[in-house]
Amino acid sequence: MNMTILERGKPYPLPINRKEGAAAQFLLKSGSILQIILPGMSAKEQTALRSGMIKSGFLYNSGSMLFLFQFYGDQGKPLITFDAPFDARLIQDKDRELHNIDNAEHRLVIEIHAVDEKKTLRALRLVTLPPAMTLAFLSAVQEQLAATDKPGIMANWMQRQPDELIETTETWILGK
Numbered sequence: 001m002n003m004t005i006l007e008r009g010k011p012y013p014l015p016i017n018r019k020e021g022a023a024a025q026f027l028l029k030s031g032s033i034l035q036i037i038l039p040g041m042s043a044k045e046q047t048a049l050r051s052g053m054i055k056s057g058f059l060y061n062s063g064s065m066l067f068l069f070q071f072y073g074d075q076g077k078p079l080i081t082f083d084a085p086f087d088a089r090l091i092q093d094k095d096r097e098l099h100n101i102d103n104a105e106h107r108l109v110i111e112i113h114a115v116d117e118k119k120t121l122r123a124l125r126l127v128t129l130p131p132a133m134t135l136a137f138l139s140a141v142q143e144q145l146a147a148t149d150k151p152g153i154m155a156n157w158m159q160r161q162p163d164e165l166i167e168t169t170e171t172w173i174l175g176k
Contacts, residue, residue, distance in 0.1 A: 006113065006121055006124055007121065008121050008122065008123065008124055009120065009121070009122075010120065010121060011119055011120060011121070012113065012115045012119050012120065012121045014033075014035070014113070016035065016037060016115065016119065018037055019037065019039070020037045020038065020039050020117075021036075021037060021082060021083075021084070022034060022035065022036045022037075022067075022069060022082035022083065022084040023035045023037075023084055024067045024084035024085065024086040026086060026088075026108075026110070027088060027091065027096055027097055027098060027099070027141065028091065028095055028096065028097065029095055029096070029097045030095075031109070031111060032108060032109065032110045032111065033110070033111045033112075033113055034067075034069065034084065034110055034111070034112045034113070035113050035115070036049065036082060036112065036113065036114040036115065036123075037115050037116075037117075038080075038114060038115070038116060038122075039116065039117035040116070040117065041114065041116045041122050044073055044074070044079060045071075045079060045080055046114070046122050046123055047073070047074065048071040048072060048073050048074075048079045048080060049071055049080075049112065049114040049122070049123035049125065050114075050123040050124075050125055051125075052071050052072045052073060052074070052079065053071075053072040053076075053173060054069060054070065054071055054072070054127060054173065054174040054175070055069075055070045055072070055078075055166070055171040055172065055173055055174070056068060056069045056070070056129070056133070056171060056172060056174055057133075057166060057169040057170050057171035057172065058086070058136075058137060058140070058169065059157060059165065059168070059169050060140040060143070060144070061150070061153050062147060062148075062149060062150040062153060063087075063089075063143075063144055063147030063148060063149040063150070063153075064085075064087075064149055064150070064153040064154040064157070065085065065086045065087065065140060065141075065144055066083055066084070066085050066086070066154065066157050066158075066165070067083065067084040067085075067086055068081065068082070068083055068084075068162055068165055068166040068169065068171075069081065069082045069083075069084065070162075070163070070166050070171070078163065081161075081162040081163040081166055082162055083157070083158075083162040083165060085154060085158075087144065088141045088144055088145055089144065089145060098138070098141065098142075099134075099138060101134070101135055101138060104131055105131050106131055106134055106135070107128035107129055107130065107131055107134050108128065108129040108133075108134045108137065108138070109126065109127075109128050110126070110127055110128070110129065110174075111124070111125070111126055112124070112125040112126075112127060127174040127175045128174065128175055129172065129174060130172045130173070130174070132172065133172040136170075
């Protein structure tokens with residue numbers, strides 16, 4: 001078994017499939033990662049990604065799912081908001097880990113990896129989804145696995161700004 005070591009300020013060793021934005025790589029046997037690529041990351045953004053409050057929610061409709069993550073700065077105001085599509089059907093069965101909810105306090109653990117334009121790891125953080133969000137997400141995943149997409153839903157969401165979309169859905173504070 002190969003172990004990957006992540007260290008802030010060092011080159012990011014994992015594959016990156018985009019030039020900027022966020023990718024929800026959740027429910028993998030190796031864990032759940034929110035990979036953020038942020039070119040020109042400022043010191044304030046890096047601090048928000050490393051230690052600021054995070055509000056998150058997701059939209060789900062007919063097989064389409066879009067996560068929204070809002071990172072707060074030291075002034076207690078939203079600093080950056082990302083959207084990240086998620087589709088459990090794209091994960092091969094052998095690589096996917098669906099969690100059973102054994103109790104009302106079950107939390108999904110997510111690693112946050114924030115990388116700059118030079119592919120340097122600038123922020124690394126471990127957070128948990130609150131129990132209610134974990135249950136809502138895993139329930140939506142079960143629906144998604146059996147769903148057939150309705151055309152246009154994701155395209156409609158992607159035409160809107162993430163900070164506008166997050167206002168339209170229930171959000172939770174991560175780690176609480």
